Amino acid sequence: MINIIGLGPGEFDYITKMGEKLIYSSDILIGGKRNLESIENFSGEKIVLGNNLKEILDFIKNNLHKNISVIASGDPSIYGIGKYLSNNIEHENLNIVSGISSLQYIFSKIFVDMNDVYITSSHGKIPDFDYILSHKKVCMVTDSKIGPHEICREIQKRNLDKIVVVGENLSYANERITIGKPKDILSVDKFDMNVVVILDEK
Ligand SMILES: C[S@@+](CC[C@H](N)C(=O)[O-])C[C@H]1O[C@@H](n2cnc3c(N)ncnc32)[C@H](O)[C@@H]1O
Structure with a gap:
């Protein structure tokens, strides 16, 4: 399995x-x-997943009789490896165990419900900000190209009244949650790994 x-x-x-x-x-x-390192005292074999996705898929397909676990941050079904493996491995051989997503985590920290939230990502694409910012409640996983600063500039360009929350290094000792208007977020020099929540001002 x-x-x-x-x-x-x-x-x-x-x-x-x-x-x-x-x-x-x-x-x-x-x-x-990073994920493999977090699993201490594991006695089996560890294989690093990097830019070798196809190789890993072939390895898994050739070893379906073994007990293999693929570990992923957050929830594997939210911008994670769940989609790729579900699309490429017979479902009778697969078992997905949800985890708490960084998106769920940030909402609980700011005491905002996730009802009707629009979930999106900036990873490897040019986001359609007209569409994204038309939603009242958005949560975005970001990358190094499009993060909190770029998002805030897009909000300012459209003159929208939004509150922006940036959750960095969530659940780690150096977690930081910054809440403010776009101009407040733009005044922060640099953000580490983060998710961004965009809310209509009430
Ligand atoms: C490929 S996505 C994976 C999302 C993951 N499946 C989840 O459910 O949290 C990676 C992005 O998730 C966000 N992320 C994951 N863990 C995070 C954390 N602990 N703190 C802040 N952002 C995090 C960042 O935007 C990062 O670039």
Whole structure:
């Protein structure tokens, strides 16, 4: 069986009991370097997932009889490896265990419900900001090209009344949550790994 296990936002305490149990009963663990390092005292084999996605897929397909867990940050079904593996491996061989997404985590920290939230990402694409900013409640996973500053400039260009929340390094000791109008966010020099929530001003 191939498990795809969400580790939660980062700090290991956020993993589900089921995820932890399946990880430690696996023969092989596959994941990004940072995620693999977070799994201590694992006695099986660890394989690093990087730019070798196709190779990893072939390896998994040739080893379906083994107990393999692919670990992913947050929830694997939210801008994670869940989609690729679900599209390429027979579902009877797959078991996805949800984790707490960084998106869910930030909403609980700011006491805002996730009802009707529009979820999107800036990873590897040019976002359609007219469409994105037409929503009352947005959560965006970001990359190094399009992050909080670029988002705030797009809001200012359109003269919209929005509140922006930037959640950095969520669940880690250096977590930082910044809330403000676009001009406040633009006054912050630099942000680490982050998710951005954009809300209509009430
Ligand atoms: C490929 S996506 C994976 C999202 C993940 N599946 C989830 O549910 O959280 C990676 C992006 O998620 C966001 N992210 C993941 N973990 C984070 C954390 N602990 N703090 C802030 N942002 C995080 C960042 O925007 C990062 O660039």
